Amino acid sequence: MSTIDHDxxxxxxxxxxxxxxxxxxxxIRRYPLGAAGAVIVIVFVLAALLxxxxxxxxxxxxxxxxxxxxxxxxxxLGADFxxxxxxxxxxxxxxxSLAVSxxxxxxxxxxxxxxxxxxxxxxxxxxxxxQRIMDIMQALxxxxxxxxxxxxxxxxxxxxxxxxxIALVPNIARVIRSSTLSLREQPFVxxxxxxxMSELRIAVRHVLPNTLAPLIVLATAQLGSAxxxxxxxxxxxxxxxxxxxxxxxxxxxxxxxYIRTAPWLVIFPGIAISLAVFGTNLLxxxxxxxLDPRERT
Amino acid sequence: MASYLVRRxxxxxxxxxxxxxxxxxxxxxxxxxxxxxxxxxxxFVDPKxxxxxERDLGLDxxxxxxxxxxxxxxVQGDLGFAYVTEKxxxxxxxxxxxxxxxxxxLALIFSVVFGVPLGVISAVRQNTAIDYALRIxxxxxxSLPSFWLGLLILMxxxxxxxxxxxxxxxxxxxxxxxxxLSVPAAAVGFRSSALIMRLTRSxxxxxxxxxxxxxxxxxxxxxxxxxYDHALRNAVLPVVTxxxxxxxxxxxxxxxxxxxxxxxGVARFLVEAVxxxxxxxxxxxxxxxxxxxxxxxxxxxxxxxxxxxxxxxAD
Numbered sequence: 001m002s003t004i005d006h007d008x009x010x011x012x013x014x015x016x017x018x019x020x021x022x023x024x025x026x027x028i029r030r031y032p033l034g035a036a037g038a039v040i041v042i043v044f045v046l047a048a049l050l051x052x053x054x055x056x057x058x059x060x061x062x063x064x065x066x067x068x069x070x071x072x073x074x075x076x077l078g079a080d081f082x083x084x085x086x087x088x089x090x091x092x093x094x095x096x097s098l099a100v101s102x103x104x105x106x107x108x109x110x111x112x113x114x115x116x117x118x119x120x121x122x123x124x125x126x127x128x129x130x131q132r133i134m135d136i137m138q139a140l141x142x143x144x145x146x147x148x149x150x151x152x153x154x155x156x157x158x159x160x161x162x163x164x165x166i167a168l169v170p171n172i173a174r175v176i177r178s179s180t181l182s183l184r185e186q187p188f189v190x191x192x193x194x195x196x197m198s199e200l201r202i203a204v205r206h207v208l209p210n211t212l213a214p215l216i217v218l219a220t221a222q223l224g225s226a227x228x229x230x231x232x233x234x235x236x237x238x239x240x241x242x243x244x245x246x247x248x249x250x251x252x253x254x255x256x257x258y259i260r261t262a263p264w265l266v267i268f269p270g271i272a273i274s275l276a277v278f279g280t281n282l283l284x285x286x287x288x289x290x291l292d293p294r295e296r297t
Numbered sequence: 298m299a300s301y302l303v304r305r306x307x308x309x310x311x312x313x314x315x316x317x318x319x320x321x322x323x324x325x326x327x328x329x330x331x332x333x334x335x336x337x338x339x340x341f342v343d344p345k346x347x348x349x350x351e352r353d354l355g356l357d358x359x360x361x362x363x364x365x366x367x368x369x370x371x372v373q374g375d376l377g378f379a380y381v382t383e384k385x386x387x388x389x390x391x392x393x394x395x396x397x398x399x400x401x402x403l404a405l406i407f408s409v410v411f412g413v414p415l416g417v418i419s420a421v422r423q424n425t426a427i428d429y430a431l432r433i434x435x436x437x438x439x440s441l442p443s444f445w446l447g448l449l450i451l452m453x454x455x456x457x458x459x460x461x462x463x464x465x466x467x468x469x470x471x472x473x474x475x476x477x478l479s480v481p482a483a484a485v486g487f488r489s490s491a492l493i494m495r496l497t498r499s500x501x502x503x504x505x506x507x508x509x510x511x512x513x514x515x516x517x518x519x520x521x522x523x524x525y526d527h528a529l530r531n532a533v534l535p536v537v538t539x540x541x542x543x544x545x546x547x548x549x550x551x552x553x554x555x556x557x558x559x560x561x562g563v564a565r566f567l568v569e570a571v572x573x574x575x576x577x578x579x580x581x582x583x584x585x586x587x588x589x590x591x592x593x594x595x596x597x598x599x600x601x602x603x604x605x606x607x608x609x610x611a612d
Contacts, residue, residue: 033433135308136315139587143549144567148583151571152323224440231442232553236568251445259452266452270445278440285436 034286040279048094055088059245068262078264089245090272096246101226107165112172120180121203134170142167146229155241164229179211213291220284224277231273247273309591316587320580321364377577386577397562400478401547407486416497438491444553447484463559481558485550489543496539500532541597545590
C-alpha cells in the first residue's frame with residue numbers, strides 16, 4: 001500500500017533538482033502546517049531582534065495618568081496598571097523569551113550531547129553511572145526541576161536559562177545515547193577504527209554527525225517547552241526579574257484582579273506565549289516528518 | 298522475573314537516595330536562608346538574634362549532620378518542623394495532599410476521556426478535514442500555557458455566569474468540591490489530552506498499516522470491528538505509558554493551575570515554600586513528588602507486561 005514519495009526522497013538525499021525557490025515552494029506545498037509554523041517563528045524572531053524599532057513606547061516607561069488605558073490608537077494593546085504600553089512590552093518580551101528558549105536549549109543540547117555521547121559510546125561503568133544520574137534528574141517533572149534550580153540559583157535572566165537548560169539535559173542525553181548505541185556497532189565505525197583513528201575522533205567526527213537528525217527534531221521540541229517553562233517560572237515569580245518584560249510575569253502581575261477590569265492585560269501576553277510555542281511546535285512536527293521518516297505523524 | 302523485581306526495586310531506592318542528596322545540596326547552594334529573609338523583612342539585623350534563630354533551626358550544624366538529621370527522621374516518618382508556621386511539616390503537607398490528588402485524578406479522567414477517542418477518530422479519518430481540525434486542536438493544547446487557559450476560563454465565568462469558581466472556604470460536600478475542582482482540572486487536563494490524542498493517533502496509524510489489519514479487512518470484518526477490536530487494542534499500549542507518565546507529570550501543570558484557582562493543594566504549597574526557603578517543606582515535598590514519579594513509572598512497566606504478554610523483562 002505504501003507508495004514511494006519520490007519528491008521527498010530526492011529532497012532527503014539532498015538532490016538539487018529545483019533551485020532554492022523551487023525547493024521552498026515544494027516544502028510549502030508539502031508541509032503547509034510546518035510552513036505556517038516557520039512564518040510564526042520568523043515573525044517572533046524578527047520582533048525580538050527589531051524590538052527597538054517595532055515597539056512604539058519604551059517598555060519600562062511608566063505613566064500614572066494612563067494607568068489601565070484600554071486598547072486604542074495610542075496604546076494598541078492597552079496599558080497596564082503602571083501605564084506601560086502592553087504592545088511594546090510584548091515585543092520586548094519576545095527578546096526575553098527568545099534569549100531564554102534558545103539559550104537554554106543550546107546549553108541543554110551541548111551538555112546533553114557530551115553526556116549522551118560519552119554514555120553511549122564508552123558504555124561500561126561510565127554509562128551505568130551517567131544513566132543513574134539521568135534517572136535521578138528525570139524523577140522530577142521539568143517544571144519542578146526548573147523551579148528548584150531557579151530558586152537555588154536566585155532570580156536572574158542567566159540563572160533562568162541555566163535552570164531550564166539543566167532540566168532539559170536528561171531528555172537530550174537519552175536520545176543521543178540511544179542513537180550512539182546503535183551507531184557504534186555500524187561497519188563505518190569499525191572501518192574508522194581500522195584506519196587508526198582515535199576513539200574521541202571517531203565519536204566526534206563519525207558518530208555525532210549521524211545523531212543530528214533526531215537531535216534537530218528534539219531541540220525544536222525543547223524550544224517550545226523552554227518558552228513555556230520560562231513563562232511558568234516568571235508567572236510564579238521565580239523566573240526573569242524586573243525590569244525585563246517577561247510574558248509570564250506580565251500575566252502574574254495582572255492575574256485574577258484584572259480579569260474583570262482590564263482583560264487586555266490577560267489576553268495579549270497569553271496569545272504571545274501560545275503563538276510562539278504553537279509556531280515552534282508546528283515547525284518541529286514538520287522537521288520530524290522531513291528528517292525522521294520512521295516517525296511520521 | 299523475581300530478580301528483575303529485586304533489581305528494579307534497588308534502582309528505585311538508589312534513585313530516591315540520589316534525589317535526596319541532590320535536593321538537599323541544591324537548597325543549600327542558595328545564598329541566604331530563612332533567617333536572612335525574616336531579618337530582611339524586619340529591616341534590621343541583630344547578629345546575636347540571627348545566630349540564635351539559626352541555632353534553633355539547626356542551620357549552624359555541618360551540612361552532613363543536617364542531612365543525617367533529615368534523612369534519619371524521614372525514614373522514621375518524622376519530617377521535621379516547617380520554618381514558617383513552626384508546626385510539624387507532616388501536619389502542613391498531609392492535609393493538602395488529598396486536594397491535589399482529587400484534582401490530578403479529575404484532570405487525568407478528562408484527558409483520557411477526550412484524548413483517546415479523538416485520537417482514534419483522527420487516525421481513522423486520516424488527512425480529512427476533521428483530522429486536520431483535531432491535529433490543530435491538539436497542537437494548540439500543547440501550546441497554551443495552562444495558567445493562561447485557567448485565567449481565560451475564569452474570565453469566561455466572570456463574564457457569563459457572574460462568579461469566579463475559585464476555592465475559598467472548604468466546600469460542604471464531596472460533590473460540590475469535585476464540581477469546583479473540575480474547572481481547574483479541565484485547564485490542566487487539556488494539555489495532557491492533547492498529548493494523549495497525538496500519541497493515540499500516531500500509534501493507531503502505525504497499527505492500521507500492519508498486515509493483520511489487511512487480513513481482517515479482507516475476511517470481511519466491519520470497519521468498526523477492524524478499528525476497535527483489532528487495531529485499538531494493540532495501539533493502546535504506548536498510550537498507557539504516556540497516560541502513566543502524564544499522571545506523574547501533571548504536577549507541573551498543577552503548580553501553576555493551583556496558583557491561578559487558589560486551590561489549597563501541595564503543588565501551590567511547594568511554590569510558597571520555595572519562595573520562603575522553608576527547607577523542611579521543600580525537601581519533603583520534592584521527595585514526595587519523586588516517590589510518586591518513580592512508583593508510577595514502575596507501575597506503568599508492570600502494566601505493560603500484563604497488557605502485552607510478549608513483553609518479558611530479562612532476569
